[in-house]
Amino acid sequence: MNNQIPSQSQSLIEIKNLSFKRGERIIYDNVSLTIRRGQITAIMGPSGTGKTTLLRLIGGQLVPDQGQVLLDGKDIATMSRSDLFAARARMGMLFQSGALFTDMTTYENVAFPLRAHTKLPEHLIAEIVALKLESVGLRGAEQLMPSELSGGMNRRVALARAIALDPELIMYDEPFAGQDPIVMGVLSRLIRSLREALDLTTIIVSHDVAETLSIADYIYVVAEGKVQGEGTPAELREHASPFVRQFLTGSIEGPVDYQFSHQAYLSDEVRS
Amino acid sequence: MNAIALLGRRVIERVRGIGVATVMLLQILFSMPTKLGISLFIYQMHRIGVMSLLIIGVSGLFIGLVLGLQGYSILVNVGSEAMLGTMVSLTLLRELAPVVAALLFAGRAGSALTAEIGLMKATEQLSSMEMIGVDPLKRIVSPRLWAGIVSLPMLTVIFAAIGILGGKMVGVDFLGVDEGSYWSGMQSSVQFGHDVVNGIIKSIVFALICTWIAVYQGYACEPTSEGIATSTTRTVVYSSLCVLGFDFVLTAVMFGGVQ
Numbered sequence: 001m002n003n004q005i006p007s008q009s010q011s012l013i014e015i016k017n018l019s020f021k022r023g024e025r026i027i028y029d030n031v032s033l034t035i036r037r038g039q040i041t042a043i044m045g046p047s048g049t050g051k052t053t054l055l056r057l058i059g060g061q062l063v064p065d066q067g068q069v070l071l072d073g074k075d076i077a078t079m080s081r082s083d084l085f086a087a088r089a090r091m092g093m094l095f096q097s098g099a100l101f102t103d104m105t106t107y108e109n110v111a112f113p114l115r116a117h118t119k120l121p122e123h124l125i126a127e128i129v130a131l132k133l134e135s136v137g138l139r140g141a142e143q144l145m146p147s148e149l150s151g152g153m154n155r156r157v158a159l160a161r162a163i164a165l166d167p168e169l170i171m172y173d174e175p176f177a178g179q180d181p182i183v184m185g186v187l188s189r190l191i192r193s194l195r196e197a198l199d200l201t202t203i204i205v206s207h208d209v210a211e212t213l214s215i216a217d218y219i220y221v222v223a224e225g226k227v228q229g230e231g232t233p234a235e236l237r238e239h240a241s242p243f244v245r246q247f248l249t250g251s252i253e254g255p256v257d258y259q260f261s262h263q264a265y266l267s268d269e270v271r272s
Numbered sequence: 273m274n275a276i277a278l279l280g281r282r283v284i285e286r287v288r289g290i291g292v293a294t295v296m297l298l299q300i301l302f303s304m305p306t307k308l309g310i311s312l313f314i315y316q317m318h319r320i321g322v323m324s325l326l327i328i329g330v331s332g333l334f335i336g337l338v339l340g341l342q343g344y345s346i347l348v349n350v351g352s353e354a355m356l357g358t359m360v361s362l363t364l365l366r367e368l369a370p371v372v373a374a375l376l377f378a379g380r381a382g383s384a385l386t387a388e389i390g391l392m393k394a395t396e397q398l399s400s401m402e403m404i405g406v407d408p409l410k411r412i413v414s415p416r417l418w419a420g421i422v423s424l425p426m427l428t429v430i431f432a433a434i435g436i437l438g439g440k441m442v443g444v445d446f447l448g449v450d451e452g453s454y455w456s457g458m459q460s461s462v463q464f465g466h467d468v469v470n471g472i473i474k475s476i477v478f479a480l481i482c483t484w485i486a487v488y489q490g491y492a493c494e495p496t497s498e499g500i501a502t503s504t505t506r507t508v509v510y511s512s513l514c515v516l517g518f519d520f521v522l523t524a525v526m527f528g529g530v531q
Contacts, residue, residue, distance in 0.1 A: 059403050081407070089405035099400035116406045161404075 012037045012169055012201045013058060018067035020050070020057065027053050029225035030067070035169075040195055040202040042216035044209070045223050046247065051205040052096070054222075055171045058203070059093060060084045089117050092162030092170040096177060098154040100146040106133070106157050107142035113164045132160040135197075136190060152183035156190070163194060169201045170194070176208040184208075188215050209248055213237075221247055293488040300414045312415035320381045320416065321423030325430070327380050328373055332431035335368055336360065336438020343439070344447050353443075357454035358461040360439035361432075365462065365471045366527060369432035371519050374478035377424050378511035382486035385416055386507040389490025390500040398491075413487045420483025421476065428475035470526045477518060482511040 013035035020028040027050035035041045035058075043051050056062045057069050060076045069076045071087055079087060100109050110129045114120060120128070133139045136156040146154060155175065162170055172191065176184045192215050195202050206212045212219070213233040221229040221236070221244050229236060229244035236244060245251075305313075343359045389412060392398050398408045436458070443449040462468065486507045493503035 056399075061399060061402060085402075085405045085407060087405075088403055091403065093400065093403040095396045095400055097396050099396035101397055101401075102395070112406075113404045116404060158400075 010037045011035060012072065013203075014068075014070040014073075015054075015058075016068045016070065018057065018069065019065050020053065020062070021065055022053075026225045028064075031222070031225070031227055032067075033220050033227060033230070035201060035203055036218065037201050038195070038199050039217040040191065040204060040215055042204045042206060042212045042219045044206060044212060044219055044221050044247065045228075047207060049223050050225075051207075051222060052173050055093065055173055055203065055205055058171065059088060059091060089113075089165060090168050092165070092167040094155065094159050094162050094170070094172045094175060096174045098146075098151075098158040100149075100154060100158055100161070102146050104146075105142065106138070106144050106146070106149070109146070109157060110161045110164055113161060117165060128164065129160075132164055133157070135163070135194070136160045137186070152179055152186070155179070155183075155187065159187075159190065159194075163198065163200075166198060167200070169203070171203045171205070173205050174207075175204065176206060176211050184211055191215055209250070213248075223247070289492065292492065293484065296409065296413070296488060296491065297417075297484055299409055300417050303410065303414065306410075309410065309415060312411070313418050316415045316419035317423055320385070320419045321426060324377060324380050324423070324427055327376055328427045328431050329434050331372060331376055332369070332434035333438045335372060335431075336364070336435030336440075337442050339363060339368075339435065340439035340442030340447070344443050344449065353447075353449050354453035355457055356439065356443045356449050357456075357458035360443070361436055361458040361462050362467060364432045364435040364439075365467045367519070367523070369428050369435060370471050370474040370478060371515060373428040373431040373475065374424065374482055374515045375512055377420075377427065377479070378482045378486070378508055378515070381420065381423075382482050382507045382511050383504050385420070385483070385486040386490040386493070386504045387500055389413070389416075389487060390493040390495070390503050393491070393493060394495035394497070394500060396495075408491075413491060417483050417487050420486070421479045424479030424482065425472050425475040428472065432471070470522075474519065474522050474526075477522065478515050481514045481518060485511050485514065 011034045015031065015033045015035075018028050018031045019026075043054055045051055053062060057064055058071075058076070060069075060079065063077045071090075074087075076084065076087065100106075101112065104112070107126075107129055110132055111125050114125050114128060129142065130139055133141065136159050138153060138156055138160065141149070141153065141157070146157070149157060175187050175191065179187065188211050191202060191204065194200055204212060204216060213236070216233060218232060219230065219236055220227050221241075223243050228247075229239045229241040231239065236248065239245065239248075339360045340356065343356050343363075344353055347353045347355055347359065389398075392408075392412065398412065401408045401411060440451075440454055444451045444454050489503040489507045489510075493499045
């Protein structure tokens, strides 16, 4: 694992003073973070802290209320629609549900980005699809429909589709959620080997502590709209922040409320 | 005060929705067709148009049969059953074919479009398409909108033709109206430019309204099962109300003596 932090100039994505609200709820409040080239950066935090929202902000599907999301120095929010779609062709994203196109076969799903962005002849597309499916261990599943795949296979096909165009950046939204230990192991091995083989810049959004600590180079812990802690896995384990400690140990006691905020029960005096 | 604030919020939401839907419509109508877009359009024509033929044909037949029966029973009292062809054809071409075909289209194809696009949104297929760098407006919404706009006028013509044959079946074949007067009455009273073309113009307007509402409701629906159900219902309700409302306005302009 590469724990050395490269210099700032090697950042692919730079998030500067980002603020984002949904209705009255503040999701991010003046957050800044950096995604470095060729590294696996993990964004961790309790459920509902807006981790997936961050991926959507990077993908330009949401626009920040304040601040900037810079891809190679260019602000994603101010890009024209055609520039934005061109920028997205450089990114791959693995959705939590896989999000395969249900009316297409596995083959057509993986071939979809190739057909959309290249003019390759069919025999080359077939070769690339076979290679990508091979890399996720699913060669031979070309003619299966998404409904015929198990949850783990579904996610692996989605991963093959996400890397079909050899993107510079790949974003994983909760890749381990709801997977059995074997699939989890397969996925984390895939994430690591893809990073090494393709020199991919990787962002993982997850709340699976053990699996993420084992593969990430750098981690941001996000809660209550702010970055509560950051560092390499080793640094985080020694982190002083009570948020980080509570999150890593999975304790109910700590600054993050287990209970949803509600009105207090009436006191005995009032009831009597 | 809360009620006023709520009303204001609702109005803002509605106006915003209309704005978004209009931008979406303009983006689709004024984008250049591509080779892939044309093949997707033909596929959707099959799903939206050809697959609606059965319900349109059967409904057209029964409407024609009923018109033949009702028309005959009214006209025979004043000895004018020879006018049956005129009555059936003008009723169908000017009003019933465009309106009933549009209402059936909203129920059969519109609801399916909303549910399909809504489910794609709920299962993140639209988001993943966006992240692949393919615009779902062009890939998913545009072929469906164009297929609806083109197929409903065709279905309306088929509806009217089958209805006229249905009226003939009851009036001429069963009730004994003279076949020559059925067809010649129709020929002398129906003006192509006035009746047929205006009926087709109506159906083009209804096609645009129904398909636009259907694709927008799917595209903007809340990505939950309840959200899809609400949007599908809205598609049918809004489309039906808009078709009936616009029919009154168009009839007033086309046939109502408004010069």
